[in-house]
Amino acid sequence: MELGLVGRTNAGKTALFNLITGSTAEVAPYPFTTREALRGRAEVPDPRIDAIADIQDIPRRVRAQVQVVDIPGLAAGAGQGEGLGGKALGELRQMDALIHVVRSFANNEVAHPEDAINPLGDAEAIDIELLLADREQIERRLEKVRKSAKSGDATAKGEQGLLELLVTEIDQGNPLRIVGDAEALALGIGMGLLTAKPVLYVINSDDPGEPLPELVAYATSRDAHVSQLAVGTELELAQLSPEDAAELAQEMELGDVRGADAMVRAAYELLDLVTFFTGSGPPEARAWPIQRGLSADKAAGKIHSDMERGFIRAEVVAWDALVAAGSFSKARESAQVRMEGKDYIVQEGDVMQIRFAV
Ligand SMILES: Nc1nc2c(ncn2[C@@H]2O[C@H](COP(=O)(O)OP(=O)(O)OP(=O)(O)O)[C@@H](O)[C@H]2O)c(=O)[nH]1
Ligand SMILES: [Mg+2]
Structure with a gap:
């Protein structure tokens, strides 16, 4: 599962990438610093793991990770394949969800494509390029489909109708994710159309707080x-020792909540995954992201293929019931732990102990 960073040049995409993945890629005040897609991993904060681990004195906590891809900035005309745009759009089509970085910070040393700070205008400018890119892709497909439909292919006729519906939406300026027709939307998602993907707008501002209404x-x-996130400031804090960071955060009246944590959590939620946990005792509590609707044996297979092959049953308890009980054995005693077979569909927040034999 990959989250792609999209936005205008100098919006702070790479600064955000460095902040959430701990990378040290080049961040610079001139346009188009990033020329190639960069990949990194972000850890997904999850207070549930700490709760599960704390009550059982589990030292090691392994959080879920998501792959983040920093993609070169899009300029006007990118939607029609101009400049570096074509390649960047190709990368974006592979992504499962988009983080659209919008500049709201003022900094005279950092060039802006239009020399004016205009967050809403910038967001719209990128969204128009994405709509145009989708339109081009649909039109290319329509050309082929219309030919087959003409020669009497019924499936092609059906697809033609759906594609034409998508074009109508785009011409009204609507991103495809809001299309009500489920079949048309599924087709758009299958084609990797950019405006069909889930999006989180990240407003990069020097003032942490609520985004503009x-x-x-x-x-x-x-x-x-x-x-909304103060990317520049948080990046500075992340490079300090915890003591110095705390001091500076207090001076700047930032409190101790880092916006980056909430932002990564929100981005993870775009992927619509289910998270289950292992950690019914030491040495490790761990979060496992899986597809929604996965059965217990398949989920076990994410941990180890032997667990799927030799799956016998899973002992399952909801994470908050486990925390309330105080330990896995106490949860068992109070009949909070259920025995589930391989067809059980894993639920958000389940803590599972897999029984298996190979
Ligand atoms: N004041 C301020 N400056 C920032 C902030 N975030 C990024 N910058 C600066 O803005 C400039 C551009 O940041 P980058 O992260 O390189 O932007 P980008 O979107 O990756 O840009 P390209 O790769 O060139 O398209 C750098 O000089 C950063 O130091 C911020 O929150 N506040
Ligand atoms: Mg960059």
Whole structure:
């Protein structure tokens, strides 16, 4: 599962990439610093793991990770394949969800493509390129499908109707993720169309706080999420010792909540995964992201293929019931732990102990 960073040049995409993946890629005040896609991994904060581990004195906590891809900035015309745009769009089509970075910080040393800070205008400019890119891709497909439909291919006729519906939506400026027709939407998602992907707008501002109401309204109308983050400041804090960071955060009245944690959590949620846990005792509590609707034996296979092959049963307890009980054995005594077979569909927040034999 991959999250792609999209946005205008100098919006702070690479700064955000470094912040959430701990990378040290080049961040610079001139445009188009990033020329090739960069990959890294972000750890997904999850207070549930700490709760599970704390009550059982489990020292090691392994959080879920997501792959993050920093993609070169899109310029006007990218939607029609101009400049580096074509390649960047190709990368974006492979992504499962998009993090759209929007510049809201003022900094005279950092060039802006239009020399004016305009977060809503910048978001719209990128979204138009994504719509145009989708339109081009649909038109290319339509050309082929129309030919087959003409020669009497019934499947092609059906697809033609769906594609034409998608074009109508795009021409009204609608991102495809808000299309109500489930069949058309599924086709769009299957084609990797950019505006069909889930989106989180990250407003990169020097003032941590609530995003501007107009940006919230814009995101909501496009069925997208939004969070505001002081990327530059948080990156500075991340490079300090914990003591110095705490001191500086206090001086800047930032509190002890880092926006990056909430942002990564929100981005992870775009992927619509289910998280289950192992950690019914030491040495390790661990979060496992899986596809929604996966059965217990398949989920066990994510841990080890032997566990899937030799799956006997799973002992399952909801994470909060485990925490309330105080330990796995106490949860068992109070009949909170259920025995589930291989066809059990794993639920969000399940803590599982897999019994298997090979
Ligand atoms: N004041 C301020 N400056 C920032 C912030 N985030 C990034 N910058 C600066 O903005 C410039 C551009 O940041 P990058 O992370 O390189 O931007 P980018 O979107 O990756 O840009 P390209 O790769 O060139 O398309 C750098 O000089 C950063 O130091 C911020 O939150 N506040
Ligand atoms: Mg960059």
